């Protein structure tokens with residue numbers, strides 16, 4: 001099995017090292033033969049080649065069996081709205097070129113971290129949400145530009161029937177294996193693209209009569225996620241709303257540093273923490289590598305069908321938390337100083 | 348002073364009655380002469396006239412000194428994505444026609460409600476955020492439609508320089524009177540309209556050197572609002588992001604039932620609870636009228652400059668909460684049964 005490692009920018013590099021080490025250990029313990037390769041993306045790639053997704057990277061990605069990705073982004077571009085070449089373009093192009101239309105973001109709280117969140121433990125206990133974020137459509141990929149002498153800027157939110165259908169099917173199928181409840185999030189009281197979204201989800205629903213579907217506006221969903229996270233099970237939504245809601249939902253899992261994601265679609269699968277490049281803590285060696293490690297577990301499970309191996313990784317994370325070890329983001333007042341670990345040691 | 352009451356749909360009707368009564372009491376106590384008129388909007392207006400914002404309503408609104416509004420919406424349209432006439436069109440047209448480009452949403456927790464939220468009290472205590480949501484631009488008003496034989500739907504996210512400038516100025520001015528900190532929220536790493544937004548906010552910032560500006564991506568903001576609400580003071584953002592973030596932030600105030608808002612711009616001001624029509628509890632007499640009552644306080648303050656009168660209303664709300672009275676949404680396990688009030692009695 002060929003695995004391409006894409007460390008990317010900021011803490012992406014730091015945490016992906018741990019994810020990779022875990023994959024190496026698994027290969028060792030279970031007698032698998034994983035072949036690793038590395039490639040450039042994002043700011044790193046711009047610096048080296050001028051292109052946030054060099055052709056060489058794309059070729060490697062198209063010819064491997066799974067991808068472990070870190071993050072992209074750099075404050076340099078964030079503070080310069082007129083930059084023409086940006087790290088994020090590499091990420092978006094990669095998602096599109098690899099047909100990674102379904103981004104799965106499981107939000108699950110390890111019992112040990114019940115106290116790490118800003119939300120009350122009794123509200124969180126038992127919360128377990130699986131997000132399906134559409135990843136290759138919406139305002140991320142619609143036409144955009146300037147007019148009126150640069151004084152007006154626009155982006156196009158756009159969805160086609162087949163795009164909604166394929167992600168809806170994936171979400172309904174997942175709902176069938178869980179508690180048979182699906183929440184579809186849109187803004188159909190205002191947006192035409194959301195009305196198409198709702199129409200198609202209603203149609204697809206007919207093929208899954210055992211799944212109870214609820215349609216919710218994105219503003220209400222943003223509120224309800226915090227008010228009563230346990231009222232959600234599987235959630236399906238568009239690219240932009242998914243971006244916002246899953247970051248918000250990270251608080252349900254105690255910290256963004258715990259959340260893994262899988263992006264799947266037509267061919268190869270890509271696995272990444274949902275946190276970004278986090279330049280404010282880059283280079284300090286304090287980033288939480290568990291999201292990358294849990295992403296490696298998703299890789300083993302979804303791309304390679306190695307269920308036992310994936311469970312072994314998850315149990316190792318659980319065990320480590322049970323023994324009281326924390327990175328700074330998930331430590332609380334009760335964590336003894338010597339149990340607060342840096343990225344490498346935690347990895 | 349002429350005040351137009353626009354009850355609208357669902358619980359809008361129920362709570363606005365309380366808001367109006369409070370305005371009547373204030374007029375009585377302070378010797379003001381408020382002349383009330385009522386008009387139709389939303390589903391109610393569609394049923395009566397076929398138009399969610401009848402001309403007669405618009406004429407009344409253009410000729411009064413302030414508007415107290417309830418909510419619009421009806422499940423009938425929500426479940427029918429193909430409906431051509433919708434209650435929300437009335438709301439959006441009203442905002443546009445009256446030039447209500449700045450929606451102020453103050454998020455402040457009454458001390459008595461520290462326990463009512465799903466967020467931990469120690470995270471909330473002292474949180475005090477003032478949102479400026481742009482209200483007459485963005486994807487709410489860009490061109491939208493269908494193509495490819497109805498199989499593709501699109502909406503246009505669009506901002507022009509002057510739209511960003513005028514809301515930014517309002518937000519900077521407010522920041523100057525508070526803790527001199529402004530957070531501007533966008534998605535400039537992906538969206539061109541956000542890059543224009545960021546550019547313009549950076550420019551306007553030069554005129555307010557005493558205000559510290561921070562730019563934040565909307566996904567990060569959605570996370571941080573829950574993780575550390577006290578890190579925000581004044582927030583300025585676009586129409587769609589503002590819709591999502593302020594509903595989410597309602598959890599900081601304990602309940603959506605507590606949040607008032609003011610929409611201002613070129614002429615008359617409009618005041619409304621941020622909760623919607625809430626058809627699930629309509630007709631039960633249990634809706635929390637405090638958001639409408641606090642909207643009436645904003646009306647007195649902002650549109651009429653009646654600061655003392657506004658404070659009197661806010662103090663009355665505080666006093667009522669201090670005495671232990673609650674509506675269902677803000678009651679907790681410790682609230683005695685006889686202190687849980689319905690809409691009318693609370694009003």
Ligand SMILES: CC(C)[C@H](C(=O)O)[C@@H](O)C(=O)O
Pocket residue numbers: 072073088091243274276536537566
């Ligand atoms: C970096 C950015 C373009 C990206 C997105 O918005 O999709 C990130 O926030 C994510 O969620 O993967």
Ligand SMILES: CC(C)[C@H](C(=O)O)[C@@H](O)C(=O)O
Pocket residue numbers: 189190219419420435438590621623
């Ligand atoms: C009813 C709806 C169109 C409206 C909006 O999205 O603006 C509401 O959610 C609000 O926030 O006032």
